[in-house]
Amino acid sequence: MEFKVPTMAELMAAGEEPEILFWVGCAGSYDERAQKITRDICKILHHVGIKYAVLGTEESCTGDPAKRAGNEFLFQMQAMTNIEVLNAYNIKKIVTGCPHCFNTIKNEYPGLGGTYDVIHHTQLIQDLINEGKLKAEGGESFKGKKITYHDPCYLGRGNGIYEAPRKALEVLDAQLVEMKRCKSNGLCCGAGGAQMFKEPEKGNKDINVERIDEALETNPQVIAAGCPFCMTMLSDGIKLKDKEQEVKVLDIAEITARANGL
Amino acid sequence: MVSQILFLALTVAAIALFTVNMRKIIRNIRLGKAVDRNDQPQKRLMTMLRVAFGQSKMVVKPIPAFLHFFVYIGFVIINIEVLEIMIDGLFGTHRIFHGLGGLYNFLIGSFEILAFTVWLACIIFFIRRNVLNLKRFKGVEMTSWPKSDANYILITEVLLMTAFLLMNAADAKLQLLGYDHYVSAGSFPISQFLVNLLPNSTQSLVMIERSTWWFHIIGILAFLNYLPYSKHFHILFAFPNTYYSNLNPKGEFTNMASVTNEVKAMLDPSFVPAETEAGKFGAKDATDLNWVNLMNAYTCTECGRCTSVCPANITGKLLSPRKIMMDTRDRITEIGKNIDKHGAEHQDGKSLLDDYITREEIWACTSCNACVQACPVNIDPLQIITELRRFAVMEESQAPGSINTMMGNIENNQAPWKYSPADRFNWAEENNG
Incomplete structure (x- = not known):
């Protein structure tokens, strides 16, 4: 394509x-792995004929990791610079490929002068399915495949979005299996709160390994994710468990793109 | 007459002591920074009704939820009986409400059934805590005092309910014997089974009835005064705590207005900032937190649901959200004691960060909000952790090295990794060629 x-x-x-x-x-x-998700989101947007655009080199970090780490100065510097760019382009509606960007722009930018209608890409996919613009045909069949979905904290607990990503999976006619800790009780992948950028504190296990163990208990063929950081943590876990051949970690956007042969 | 005066004196003393201690705790909470939580009163009221009255967040763990429900309902309803005890005690009457007839029988009967369920639930809770090896009741912060505190509460409740049922049994027997002022009143679905265990002499029965009556009311007054020293404050604070809880999405962190002013001035030299109070960024000590954070700390009943779902704690890290709350409460209590002893200006050289909560703990948090979600009374340990991080980063520049690197990258390259901003759009080359 x-x-x-x-x-x-x-x-x-x-x-x-x-x-x-x-x-x-x-x-x-x-991130090389996340770039694939980015391209698939573009493919979906292009496929359904939505008029969209990206900021390209004008985009800049939302400031999320700085804010979670406690650096409010850096966060607000980033936020205000971004808001200036977004407002200059008269942006009304935003779809993000990351729950952290989603949460930050949706919840923390309005107080600093940036108010937009913000959705996460799984919500966009849900809307497109509901409108009949996206189906699961013409591509790879997920029919009957065992898929378990890992809730990203900033999408799930952070913003109460549990159904949109599941809706995108239901349309595949796959076999959805929930992990023991799911939805509002979901276990973090271990990357949030700026943990992505540092070594974990001393403990007896890595959080992503705890999560992968739980995911593997469901005996899945696919672990579905909705966040590039979860993607890194879960993929690392799968590599560590030497299960790369049997279990794929895929973003909801990638699954959707594949199912539609994009 | 003597017993009436004694009763009055005890009640007044107990209420006075409780008021003094309660005012100290409210004073301590007010040491916190201002935060406006008076918006959306209707939504706040509904949150309180649902979460505190309706116990909606307890149901996640069905067994304790079921047992706790009986203790909670029992506590609320049996307290109607306390009203009668108060009037009888003050005026020297006996079962003043017995004139209500059928309704009275129904009420006493219900109290008995509830008292029995409370009694049973507390015994089961005691076994859960002391015999079954439940991980939730352990942890570094569960030292000897928190453990004893929990047991004292359970034992007291068992004793109070036992006294209540014994009192009714003795009363019922005296009623059967038609003794003195023991008018036939009430129904005794539970204590009827105790009647035969009691002696037949009216003198002994009156003694049992009177002593259990006194035990019951003195027990309640003592329990009331134990609350300020114990983790059991949630029975009162659960209500304001849920009312004033955060209504925004959990993912949203507050934007610091003091920082907004400085950043605006940096980006636009012509910007004149509005007057805001100067002060430090973030929290080093408990008084740097806001009053809701401090009320949270007093509300915590140390159930450990937060810690049991914390990804850092589950994987053996030092961080425990329950400990964050207990440390905050212990520290603000200590600050309060210092004020009482040495005056408001006294500094003891200690602080919440480092003397109570270590850096290792705050940096282990993934900000996943599992602890906030798990709390049955809407306590928010994450806000406290965030404020401590803000202090460490903005006042001290004491972030872990790799966090500093990440922040340096954002500053210089507009991304948390060291990539050139010019390469940001390279991902599209595959498409764009």
Whole structure:
């Protein structure tokens, strides 16, 4: 599937406005594994014909990891700079590829002058399924496959979004199995609160290993994720358990793109 | 007449002592920073009704929820009986409400059944804590005092309920014997089984009835005064604590207004900041926290649901959200005692961070909100952890090295990793060619 990813600058030069801005996020921009998810989100947007754009090199960290680490200065510097860019482009609606960006822009930007209609990509996928624009046909069949979904903290407990990602999986006719700790009781992958960027404190187990053990108890063929940081933690866990051949860790966007042959 | 005066004196003394201690605790809570939690009163009321009155967050663990429900209902309803005890005690009457007839019988009967369920639930709770090896009741913070505290509460409740049922049994027997002022009143679905165990002499029966009556009311007054020293304060604070709890999405952290002013001034030199109080960023000591954080600390009943779901704690790290709350309470109590002894200006050279809560604990948090979700009374340990981190980072520049690297990257490269901002859009090259 070949198409060009449009940037806001290009759209503005052409005197156009997008329906929605796709906020890629740092992981989605730089992390090799997450880049695949980013491209799949673009494929979905392109496939359904939504007029979208990205900020490209004008995007910058939302400030989330700085804020969770306690650096409010750095967070607000980032936030205000980003808000300036977003407001200059007259952005109304944003879809993010990351629950952390989603939470920060949706909840913490309004108080600093940036109010937008913000959704996470799993919500976009749910909406597209409900509108009949996305189906699970023309691609890889997930029918009957055992899939377990890992709730990202900042999507689930942080913002109460439990159903959208599950809806995206239900449409596959797959066999959804829940882990013991799921939804509001879900266990963190271990990356949140700026843990992604540091070594864990002394303990007797890594959090991602605890989570992978639990996920593997469901005997899944696919572990579904909705966050690039969870993706890193869960993939590392699977590698450590030497289960890469049997179990795939895939983002909801990747599963959707595959099921639709994008 | 002597017993009436004694009763009055005891009641007044107990209420006075409780008031003094309660005012100290409220004073301690007010040492916290201001935070406005008076918005959306209707939503707040509904939260309180659902979470505190309705016990909605208890049901996650069905067995303790079921047992706790009986203790809670028993506590609330049996206290109606205390009203009668109070009036009888003050005016020298006996079962003043017996004129209610059928309703009275129904009430006493219900109290008996509830008293029995409370009694049974407390025995089971005692076994759960002391015989069954439940991980939730252990942990570094569960030292000898918190353990004894829990047991004292359970034992007291068992004794109070036993006294209540024995009192009714003696009364019932005296009623059967038609002795003196023991009018036929009440129904005794539980204590009827105790009647035959009691002696037949009216003198002994009156003694049992009177002593258990006194034990019951003195027990209640003593228990009331034990609350300020114990973890059991949740029976009162659960209600305001849920009312004033955070209504925003859990993922949302507060934006610090003091920082907003400085950042605006940095980005726009013509910006004139509004007057805000200067002060330190984040929290080093308990008084740097806001009053809701401090009320949270007094509300905590140390049940450990937070710690049992904490990913850091589960994987053997030092962090325990329950300990965060207990440390905060112990520290603000200590500060309060210092004020009482040495005056408001006294500094003891100690602080919440480092003397109570270590850096290792605060940096182990993943901010996943599992502890906040798990708390049956909406306590928020994460806010306290965040405030301590803010102090460590913004006032002391004491973040772990790798966190400093991450923040340096954001500052210089607009991403937490060391990549060039110019490469940010390279992911699209596959598409864009």
